[in-house]
Amino acid sequence: MYHYQETISQKTSGPGLYEITDKVQAACRASGMQTGLLTLFIQHTSASLTIQENADPDVQTDLTQAVARLAPADPTLYRHTAEGPDDMPAHIKSALTDVSLSIPVQNGRAALGVWQGIYIFEHRAQTHTRRVLVHLLGD
Template identity: 45%
Template sequence: MNWYKDTLTIRTHGKGLYPFTPLVTERLRRWGAREGLCCLYVQHTSASLVISENYDPTAKMDLETFMERLVPENQTWFRHTLEGADDSPSHIRAMLTQPSLTIPIDDGALSLGTWQGIYLFEHRNHPQARSVLLRVLDV
């Protein structure tokens, strides 16, 4: 049994979904992981991780639009606005999604469905460098 660790840096240029499945796949190949679990964890309160469709770009656009409509900026009841109009909404959006993912590894590959991909969901307006912890247990 082997335990592998790395930290991925995902650079964003504002709100949106940023695919990074190839980064994870590359690490699995480099480590030679065959069977086990892949755990991902984003170390931020204004970004999250999601698994979503990675084939049709309109699916990504719809998810981004949905989140904008679900938690719009500039609401009069927001108090936490120290870092700007996206401050409270980014934390609420992160709370509604998830900070971590666990994906099985079978026969050396992530056990994602045909159209699934791993995304960092950036909830801030400005560019960020997001840290995603990658942990792999290879049994």
């Protein structure tokens, strides 16, 4: 059994989904593993991870808008407003989605479906550089 870790970074520029599939697949190749388990963990509390369709960009737009309706950026709704009107809603959105993903590794690649992509789901309006820890365990 072999372990491999690296951190990938992705610049974001406001709410939405930012695809990191290619970076994750590159990490799988760099590990040299053919079979195993890939774990992704985002090191932030106001962004999350998701696996979504990567064929039609309308999916990402609709998902971003739907999540925005669940936790609107209305400072009258929250106590925690010191970091801006979108900060507490970002924490709520992150809590409702995933901060980590587990994906099988098969033939040296994350075993995604045909239309699946791995995304950072940015919930803040400001520009950020998000870090995702990649951990692979396998052979």
